[in-house]
Amino acid sequence: MSEKVNKILSKLELNEFKLNSLLEITKGINNNFSVEKLLKIYEYILREQLGISRLILYNFNQKNWNCLLRYGAKGNARKINIHKDLLHIKDITVIESSSSASLNSFDIVIPIYHKKKPLSYLLIGDLNEDAIRISPTIKHMPFIQTLTNIIIVAIENKRFANESILQEITNKELEVASQMQRLLFPEHLPSNNRLDVAARYETQQLVGGDYYDFIKINHQEYVFCIADVSGKGVSAALLMSNFQANLKANVKYNHGQLTLEDLVHLLNEDVNNAAKGEKFITLFISYYNCTNRKLKYVNAGHNHPLLSDGKTFKLLNKGCIGLGMFDKLPSVEMEEIAINPGNVLVCYTDGLVELENEEGEQFETDRLHEIVKNNFHLSMKDLDKIIFHELDRFKGKKEFLDDTALLSCRFL
Known part of the structure; x- marks a missing residue:
């Protein structure tokens, strides 16, 4: 027992x-x-x-x-x-x-x-x-x-x-970064008896590497640009923020002493110092004088903007290689164009023309030409809306795979 x-x-x-x-x-x-x-x-x-x-x-x-x-x-x-x-x-x-x-x-x-x-x-x-x-x-x-x-x-x-806490902190930091990045873009674009300007930017993350700007020097002179950093996300956004600050500082304080070629050389140096050879930036930058109706531009490896009179198109392709690809730019070519009343300039980043549909076909510039030609009479804001509507229709159920920026200007 x-x-x-x-x-x-x-x-x-x-x-x-x-x-x-x-x-x-x-x-x-x-x-x-x-x-x-x-x-x-x-x-x-x-x-x-x-x-x-x-x-x-x-x-x-x-x-x-x-x-x-x-x-x-x-x-x-x-x-x-x-x-x-x-x-x-x-x-x-x-x-x-x-x-x-x-x-x-x-x-x-x-x-x-x-x-x-x-x-x-x-x-x-x-x-x-x-x-x-x-x-x-x-x-x-x-x-x-x-x-x-x-x-x-x-x-x-x-x-x-x-990990959830860290992700939440990261998301909040990205939201702040996104808000800060939005401040880099011009809040108001001119729509008057001289210029009608509109722009739109769609990023696939909270922050991105595309950038456009329209800078008023005085009542007659303007500088506007569109740019794209190689890569995506935070690193691209940081580099673009640095680039934007240098660009604006040079335009604001040195526009009287610098030619467009000089400015591009300086920006190339800035990109090299910031990116250390790990990234590069493509840029289209132009200077417009409303009085003599002359447009000067340099295209640094960027997608070619379209200049149209409603019937014909001119690709603005003179310039140099992308910024940050070499320590020194081998050469920079600037072109000057006489602008006629009613001419439209459409600038964009590669996310627009490289957008693919469900069959793997890219949107490409021919479709953009056709949209601009068929809607040439519209305001620039309405033209941009039509372009993005056609992008949505073209891609079908596929997502945008890259950031997409669009800057349109009618010279009156």
Whole structure:
């Protein structure tokens, strides 16, 4: 009778231990203990209370396998090849003989899976078979698996929470950057008896690398441009912000001393200093004098703007290579054009003409020519709306894959 009572008491003691261990871990999770503190509780339960004197715990962090906890194993963690030695193990496994000498120094492998994907592997060895709370068989290993599962899921949840917080911070920073970038674009474009100007910019991220500007020097003189940084996202936006600041400063303070060619050389130097050869900028920049109706421009590797009288088109393609491609520009060619009343200039970035439809066909400049010709009588704002409407219709269900900027000007 006493033997039966002792067995019952031992079983109760074991169940109480398991329950207390789970409660202690759960309490730590609910109190938002750090990963280090949770692992200390876990290690205490396994080492001190279960008599496990050798242990390695591996965890997959969505990128790599890392050793999360190790004691009594010396250098074995570095010698185990997880992909070769462990990934084939699906259930609690006793290690009797393995081709890996490092694995043979352990007794049991306990895998932790989630949605059929391995999250963790626990290797334990040198079991104290005399401890009251551990059995010489593996029948109590499911408890250790459960305990490990709780710890690993808690750590994963912490990681996801931290990533969510970081993502939220990044998104807020990008929103601020997007608002700041919008300030770089002119708030008001002229629409009067001399000029009718309109523009539109669509970015595929919160920030982008396309840019246009229309700068009034005085009542007779204007500088306007459109540009595109190689690449996308934050790095492109930062480079374009730097470029815009240098461009505006030079136009505002040095326009009387600089020719367009001089300005392009200076901008090339600025891009090289900022990008260190990692990115380049294509640019179309022009200077217009309303009094003598002369337009001067330089095209630095940019898509060729269209100058039209409603019947014919001229491509503005004189200039040089893109800015930042070389330390020094080999040559810069400036062209001067006489502008007739009613002429329309349409400038754009490559996202417009390289837009693809569901068949993989690009929009290209011929379609743009046709739209401008058929809608030549419209205001520039309405013309831009028509162009983007046709882009939407052309691409069908496909998304815009690149930033797209459009700047249109009618000379009156």
